[in-house]
Amino acid sequence: SLPVNDIRRLSDLHPKPQDINYQYGTAGFRTLGKVLDSVLFRVGILAALRSKKLDGKTIGVMVTASHNPEPDNGVKLVDPRGEMLESSWESHATVLANTPSTDEFISALQDFVKTTKIDISKPARVVYARDTRPSGPALVAALEDGLKAMSAEGRNAGVTTTPILHYLVRTINTKGSKESYGTDTEEGYYTKLSSAFNKLMVGRPPRPPLVIDCANGVGALAARVLSRYLVNSLPVELENTAIDTPGALNNSCGADFVKVNQKLPPSLTDLLGPCQRGCSLDGDADRLIYFYLDEHRQFHMLDGDKITTLVASFIVELVKTVGLSEKLKVGVVQTAYANGSSTKYLSERLPVKCVPTGVKHLHHAAEQYDIGVYFEANGHGTVVFSQPAQDLIFSHQPSTPTQLTALTHLQNILNVINQTVGDALSDMLLVEVVLAHKSYGGAEWDSLYTDLPNRLVKVVVPDRNIFKTVDAERRLVSPGALQNKIDELVTKYSEGRSFVRPSGTEDVVRVYAEATTRRQTDDLAFRVAGLVY
Ligand code: NG1
Ligand code: ZN
Structure with missing residues (x-):
């Protein structure tokens, strides 16, 4: 049965504020960081229970409020394959977060364990991380108390991006299996992405440096590490890397700022030259927006819809060259926020589905295709390959040298992509591959269709x-x-x-x-x- 005494003792250290009603929404719990202490403690317990329910598989917990202002924070759970928490558990999370007292919390837990048929004797494993927000360390400590109350085995992944945490969850759970997704370390992540990327860039003419706006967030740390793996393939200039400056996070910079205001972060105005391209990450590095200045220094934005178009078209071309068009159907998923021009352009070429806002909807719909490309207009997205599609891509025997080259590209592209979730750095590498292979600059890419205002x-x-x-x-x-x-x-x-x-x-x-x-x-x-x- 539940370790009621430990839970009671530790829960009393993390009382729920009386007047707040929490909600596990599309991005988990998200509100002011200073009112999240009890939520983090309870999420620690819930994560342990989720792990037990799934026979000791490792569950992820990410502490972040993404593109939101610095005083905000949030927390979300990651399921074993690196996906968002199963939706039926979202409402359980909301209920548990809102029980007023320790006693009521414990009895709600007991009900939950019973109705959900959780075997408490199973092991519990949780890997967790946070972004750079000042409220992060205290919230992680509260989460750790929750894990401790359940005697769960915790692995602290430190300060890292949301997509790296998702990658870790997937790699930990597939370790040693035939679905292995890579080595379960940050280094494993950088090595996997960069070695595939570097292979794809062999023999391509040198590129002008890419300016990366890191939103003064955790993406700055990750982009710096990644850049060391790219010295011979992609020159980058990192901007907005002030992760220790109070108030700087997402402030007049980052992917959300660029998308919402449709303009360059002021800090980049004097840095970006005519015809130079740049991109912005958000505060936890899962969103990506590109932009470039034309020869008149006029700003042009390349958002998630433009990324979808670029990437989907390229994958379709490769699949066709390999001769697998019949077996590998490529499809696209968008939301109502996709620009009408992008939907029109894509629909004339590919199956396109529209789903409600929220990554989990896009992700699930994309999984219905052999190869599904999805992006929200705000730059959150990725490409997912079905298991049969992956097996085929790695076992197919090409019959011409041209087919062999295209197949090798497809294999490497698969390894550049973080299939678990939208990943700004992985998406950036993917975009750079396509631009290099097509010899596109920002303007050529942009010209595929014209955005409606x-x-x-x-x-x-x-x-x-x-x-x-x-x-x-x-x-x-x-x-x-x-x-x-x-x-x-x-x-x-x-x-x-x-x-x-x-x-x-x-x-x-x-x-x-x-x-x-x-x-x-x-x-x-x-x-x-x-x-x-
Ligand atoms: P809401 O607040 O439901 O519109 C926003 C974004 C979503 C998604 C979530 C999660 C827009 C219009 N909406 O959702 O696309 O990213 O946040 O972070 O950008
Ligand atoms: Zn984000």
Whole structure:
């Protein structure tokens, strides 16, 4: 049975604040770092229980608030294959985080163990990490108390990126099996990605240096280490690496800043030359946005949709050259936030599916293809290969030298990609491979299709829970007549599209709009926001 005495003693050190209601949302628990102590303790216990339920497989816990401001923090659980926590456990997490007292917490735990049929005698293993936020160390200590209460075996992966933590979970759980995913260390990660990348870059002409905006976060540490493995293949210039400067994290820099403001971080203005490309990571290095300046120093953004297009087209080409088009179907997954032009371009070439916001939806839909490419417009995404697809790629016998070359490229690409989750550094290497192989600069890449002007605005409303959506969040069914009013407005704009949905991570409603001109787009967004308010 549960070690009730240990849990009680340690739980009393991490009391739940009375007035706060926590919610395990699309990004786990996320709010101000200073109110998360009890949540981390309880997540430690929950992670141990999840591990026991899965027969001692290692569960991951990541302490981060990604692109959110520095005072925020958060925590999410990672399942054994490196995926997001199974959704049925999200509500258990919410319930456990909100029980008011230690006694109620313990009885909720006892109920949970019983109804979920968890065998407490099984071992529990958890690997955990945090980003660079100042609130991180104390929260990790609270998590460790939770693990201690359950006598779980903990492995502290230190300060690292979210995707590296996912990689560690997957490699630990597949160690020594035929599905082995690499060595279960950070070094294993860097070696796996970089050696595949370096092979793909052999014989390519030298590239101008890539400027990497590290958002003053943990990506700075990871990008620095990675760059040592790339000395002969990719010159990089690391910017916004001030991880110890209070208030700097994600402040006027990083992938979210660039995507939302559609402009260069001010700190890069004097650094980026004409026709030079750069990219921004977010605070935990799982999102990536590219950009370049043209010859007139005009800024152009290359977001998740542009990455999807570049990568999916390249993989399709390789598969075709290898002669496996019939056996390896490539498909794309997007959300409603994908630019209409990208959807149009892709749909004319590939199967494209639209799913609700949140990586788990994209990931699961992508797994339905042999090779699934998914990115949120904000730059979070990856490519997933089904097991049969991987087996085929590594066992296929090519019949011509051209096929052999393409097949080897495909094999190396598989190893550059972090299939567990969106990974800014892995995605960056993937983009660089395609650019090098196609001899593309930013402008050539950008020219595949032209983005429709778009605008994303937040509206603060008294209760966002009254907003209910259907059709992959593209239409509202509540409140009442709102969707009809939006539909009516949209018809007045050429190529107009707009939708409204409640955020899963912030207490706001988001309004998205696109149309053929900047002015029309802003006007549409403004008027739809007016309807919502
Ligand atoms: P919400 O707050 O539900 O819109 C945001 C992003 C998602 C996803 C999650 C998790 C937008 C419009 N939404 O979700 O794509 O990244 O955060 O971090 O970018
Ligand atoms: Zn992130």
